Amino acid sequence: xxxxxxxxxxxxxxxxxxxxxxxxxxxxxxxxxxxxxxxxxxxxxxxxxxxxxxxxxxxxxxxxxxxxxxxxxxxxxxxxxxxxxxxxxxxxxxxxxxxxxxxxxxxxxxxxxxxxxxxxxxxxxxxxxxxxxxxxxxxxxxxxxxxxxxxxxxxxxxxxxxxxxxxxxxxxxxxxxxxxxxxxxxxxxxxxxxxxxxxxxxxxxxxxxxxxxxxxxxxxxxxxxxxxxxxxxxxxxxxxxxxxxxxxxxxxxxxxxxx
Amino acid sequence: xxxxxxxxxxxxxxxxxxxxxxxxxxxxxxxxxxxxxxxxxxxxxxxxxxxxxxxxxxxxxxxxxxxxxxxxxxxxxxxxxxxxxxxxxxxxxxxxxxxxxxxxxxxxxxxxxxxxxxxxxxxxxxxxxxxxxxxxxxxxxxxxxxxxxxxxxxxxxxxxxxxxxxxxxxxxxxxxxxxxxxxxxxxxxxxxxxxxxxxxxxxxxxxxxxxxxxxxxxxxxxxxxxxxxxxxxxxxxxxxxxxxxxxxxxxxxxxxxxxxxxxxxxxxxxxxxxxxxxxxxxxxxxxxxxxxxxxxxxxxxxxxxxxxxxxxxxxxxxxxxxxxxxxxxxxxxxxxxxxxxxxxxxxxxxxxxxxxxxxxxxxxxxxxxxxxxxxxxxxxxxxxxxxxxxxxxxxxxxxxxxxxxxxxxxxxxxxxxxxxxxxxxxxxxxxxxxxxxxxxxxxxxxxxxxxxxxxxxxxxxxxxxxxxxxxxxxxxxxxxxxxxxxxxxxxxxxxxxxxxxxxxxxxxxxxxxxxxxxxxxxxxxxxxxxxxxxxxxxxxxxxxxxxxxxxxxxxxxxxxxxxxxxxxxxxxxxxxxxxxxxxxxxxxxxxxxxxxxxxx
Ligand SMILES: Nc1ncnc2c1ncn2[C@@H]1O[C@H](COP(=O)(O)OP(=O)(O)OP(=O)(O)O)[C@@H](O)[C@H]1O
Ligand SMILES: [Mg+2]
Numbered sequence: 015x016x017x018x019x020x021x022x023x024x025x026x027x028x029x030x031x032x033x034x035x036x037x038x039x040x041x042x043x044x045x046x047x048x049x050x051x052x053x054x055x056x057x058x059x060x061x062x063x064x065x066x067x068x069x070x071x072x073x074x075x076x077x078x079x080x081x082x083x084x085x086x087x088x089x090x091x092x093x094x095x096x097x098x099x100x101x102x103x104x105x106x107x108x109x110x111x112x113x114x115x116x117x118x119x120x121x122x123x124x125x126x127x128x129x130x131x132x133x134x135x136x137x138x139x140x141x142x143x144x145x146x147x148x149x150x151x152x153x154x155x156x157x158x159x160x161x162x163x164x165x166x167x168x169x170x171x172x173x174x175x176x177x178x179x180x181x182x183x184x185x186x187x188x189x190x191x192x193x194x195x196x197x198x199x200x201x202x203x204x205x206x207x208x209x210x211x212x213x214x215x216x217x218x219x220x221x222x223x224x225x226x227x228x229x230x231x232x233x234x235x236x237x238x239x240x241x242x243x244x245x246x247x248x249x250x251x252x253x254x255x256x257x258x259x260x261x262x263x264x265x266x267x268x269x270x271x272x273x
Numbered sequence: 274x275x276x277x278x279x280x281x282x283x284x285x286x287x288x289x290x291x292x293x294x295x296x297x298x299x300x301x302x303x304x305x306x307x308x309x310x311x312x313x314x315x316x317x318x319x320x321x322x323x324x325x326x327x328x329x330x331x332x333x334x335x336x337x338x339x340x341x342x343x344x345x346x347x348x349x350x351x352x353x354x355x356x357x358x359x360x361x362x363x364x365x366x367x368x369x370x371x372x373x374x375x376x377x378x379x380x381x382x383x384x385x386x387x388x389x390x391x392x393x394x395x396x397x398x399x400x401x402x403x404x405x406x407x408x409x410x411x412x413x414x415x416x417x418x419x420x421x422x423x424x425x426x427x428x429x430x431x432x433x434x435x436x437x438x439x440x441x442x443x444x445x446x447x448x449x450x451x452x453x454x455x456x457x458x459x460x461x462x463x464x465x466x467x468x469x470x471x472x473x474x475x476x477x478x479x480x481x482x483x484x485x486x487x488x489x490x491x492x493x494x495x496x497x498x499x500x501x502x503x504x505x506x507x508x509x510x511x512x513x514x515x516x517x518x519x520x521x522x523x524x525x526x527x528x529x530x531x532x533x534x535x536x537x538x539x540x541x542x543x544x545x546x547x548x549x550x551x552x553x554x555x556x557x558x559x560x561x562x563x564x565x566x567x568x569x570x571x572x573x574x575x576x577x578x579x580x581x582x583x584x585x586x587x588x589x590x591x592x593x594x595x596x597x598x599x600x601x602x603x604x605x606x607x608x609x610x611x612x613x614x615x616x617x618x619x620x621x622x623x624x625x626x627x628x629x630x631x632x633x634x635x636x637x638x639x640x641x642x643x644x645x646x647x648x649x650x651x652x653x654x655x656x657x658x659x660x661x662x663x664x665x666x667x668x669x670x671x672x673x674x675x676x677x678x679x680x681x682x683x684x685x686x687x688x689x690x691x692x693x694x695x696x697x698x699x700x701x702x703x704x705x706x707x708x709x710x711x712x713x714x715x716x717x718x719x720x721x722x723x724x725x726x727x728x729x730x731x732x733x734x735x736x737x738x739x740x741x742x743x744x745x746x747x748x749x750x751x752x753x754x755x756x757x758x759x760x761x762x763x764x765x766x767x768x769x770x771x772x773x774x775x776x777x778x779x780x781x782x783x784x785x786x787x788x789x790x791x792x793x794x795x796x797x798x799x800x801x802x803x804x805x806x807x808x809x810x811x812x813x814x815x816x817x818x819x820x821x822x823x824x825x826x827x828x829x830x831x832x833x834x835x836x837x838x839x840x841x842x843x844x845x846x847x848x849x850x851x852x853x854x855x856x857x858x859x860x861x862x863x864x865x866x867x868x869x870x871x872x873x
Binding site: 075078118120133186 | 755773777
């Protein structure tokens with residue numbers, strides 16, 4: 015049963031002609047994009063251009079917004095994720111998400127990480143213990159938190175909280191991880207740790223990260239997409255985008271002349 | 274599998290919400306069905322505008338009437354004392370709110386605010402008793418009678434609506450954008466001028482709404498008025514002189530009413546309900562406008578010049594207005610002090626008179642029928658039973674309805690709007706009307722005699738709107754980022770609600786439950802004819818009847834020769850209310866801390 019679900023989803027994302035409306039507001043305009051597996055892809059663009067909106071299409075978080083209408087084709091592997099038969103909860107299990115502001119649940123570190131596995135029926139203490147440890151190790155937080163597993167997660171520092179949230183996402187073994195400005199609320203040291211983590215994680219997972227920080231995009235991403243007013247202006251290898259952008263608007267943005 | 278579960282969950286929540294609608298429908302249907310024959314027999318016009326009330330308990334629907342059934346004197350009496358209450362409590366409440374928000378030192382503000390919370394929780398029988406024992410003797414010095422009448426009821430009712438007015442006015446004063454005040458001060462206005470000329474006018478519609486809500490409360494108040502109005506079915510004549518209000522009519526005669534008389538009393542409840550509903554509609558219109566204005570204002574905030582211009586307009590005739598401002602400040606400070614003193618006075622008076630009579634025997638002794646050695650142990654037991662039952666019904670229903678409203682309805686569709694309307698109506702129905710409703714439904718259903726079961730169910734309906742509203746409030750306070758975090762991990766709605774949202778909202782919900790307990794303890798009107806008023810018999814099951822503490826207090830106070838015991842019961846009631854209020858605050862704070870990251 016579990017095996018089968020994992021087969022359903024691949025790891026690369028292919029989007030064809032995506033349009034999205036919030037009520038009357040046309041927030042995404044004909045976006046097409048192929049996001050490769052086991053790589054870091056960054057979305058950049060000025061505030062309000064639709065980066066988060068696009069990102070949230072991949073785990074169908076926009077379904078929670080009333081009045082939101084989506085057209086176009088979103089495929090992960092071979093699966094059409096907006097198909098009527100798609101199990102949204104299974105989708106979200108495969109496509110983890112880390113938010114801009116760390117949002118640990120008001121419970122212990124342990125329970126935070128165990129929340130996802132428990133959702134999918136894992137109850138055995140030994141099994142959970144193992145998941146908690148491996149997730150914390152994978153998010154480079156185990157050494158710091160192994161003695162505080164039963165402290166409240168809301169008492170951690172911002173950086174620790176964010177890495178806990180990453181660990182929490184990892185605990186259900188996602189194939190893809192979406193990160194929406196994961197470091198914008200953090201100090202440089204915590205930011206560095208999370209960037210290193212991305213490098214590590216992309217060995218097994220596909221990572222899509224929204225960032226306002228150009229340096230961050232060049233440091234961690236393999237591919238970069240530049241958004242403007244709901245459109246994908248340019249998309250390609252990060253090196254190329256930043257060294258020789260094809261579109262004038264991209265150039266103006268990355269050289270800091272608007273936005 | 275999970276899909277089915279989610280569907281069932283949603284259905285269960287929707288059904289709870291539906292029960293709220295059902296409750297409103299049932300109240301209207303039963304009251305109308307019961308009063309329709311009386312309206313028909315007496316004639317609607319004669320009933321409403323007739324000014325003689327001389328019921329005959331032998332009147333029946335299939336014989337000519339020998340009594341007269343006109344409630345116009347009571348309509349006039351109700352309206353007159355409502356106006357009086359508004360003139361006293363409304364004004365006092367408004368200025369107290371201004372005092373609290375703008376002229377009160379911070380430490381005192383907290384104390385006074387929670388004191389006003391206590392004032393809201395004091396049972397209406399205690400207010401009535403305070404009126405009888407403290408106010409009437411003072412008024413009697415100036416009055417041609419024992420002091421009963423319009424002045425006494427207006428003063429006591431005024432105190433009772435004060436907390437409502439204060440808390441709502443306070444909220445709307447606090448929600449005026451800070452920029453208003455700062456703008457005015459920057460233009461050279463003093464603190465007092467800025468408050469009265471800029472902030473208060475901006476909060477006006479919210480303040481008016483608070484007064485209207487106070488009116489709703491005054492219209493429906495029963496026990497306190499019954500104890501000090503005199504109750505003869507005549508027009509109120511001047512400040513003193515016995516008169517009767519609509520609610521009193523029901524309480525006074527329901528116990529021994531004949532056939533037509535009973536119909537006429539239910540009809541009295543219908544008339545009362547109509548008044549209260551009109552007031553509530555007015556209130557929703559006003560508060561909708563207040564919200565609209567507030568929204569408009571925050572939009573305007575960006576364009577400062579506009580505010581500035583308005584202030585300059587004020588500025589032109591500021592010299593002229595300065596005088597009234599400082600009068601306003603004086604009144605505000607006086608009102609705040611007066612309110613605080615009144616609270617001290619009521620609580621102090623009750624404690625001093627009653628404490629000596631609160632003995633272990635009085636609280637826990639066995640009451641022998643016919644004995645003069647009164648104890649309230651049976652009432653304590655009855656009250657606990659009533660609390661347990663009404664909470665057991667109202668809390669699950671109310672919490673589930675709130676979950677439905679807040680977690681399951683992104684859009685305000687028709688059903689949701691009806692549910693909200695139903696809850697608003699339930700919140701406005703006077704407690705005596707709940708009593709009537711319980712009498713003609715639950716009491717009839719369980720064999721025609723009052724029982725704690727009938728009383729508890731009646732009150733559970735009454736608690737529903739408070740629990741729904743405060744639960745929704747607590748759910749609203751839970752950050753959406755937590756919900757998103759849960760959904761993003763693949764959790765379904767039910768799991769998110771039960772594992773993440775409800776635990777985070779627990780503090781607010783529990784403190785609402787504690788306050789609901791206080792409500793059960795302090796209400797008497799809805800229990801009087803549903804649970805009964807027997808003090809001496811120990812209830813052995815929910816099928817037995819019994820007097821809750823507040824009802825017992827009404828009986829003891831009314832009989833005249835058990836005044837000491839009445840004082841002692843008042844002490845117990847006030848003590849319980851105080852403890853529950855403190856507990857509610859404590860529970861909310863404690864749990865809040867826990868969930869907001871206190872280390873274990
Ligand atoms: N729930 C919503 N309802 C209506 N409009 C929305 C909603 N969420 C976003 N929008 C609008 O859609 C547009 C894109 O928003 P989005 O959050 O995707 O931008 P963004 O690129 O992530 O910006 P930022 O860098 O500030 O996070 C904005 O104009 C925003 O106002
Ligand atoms: Mg964003």
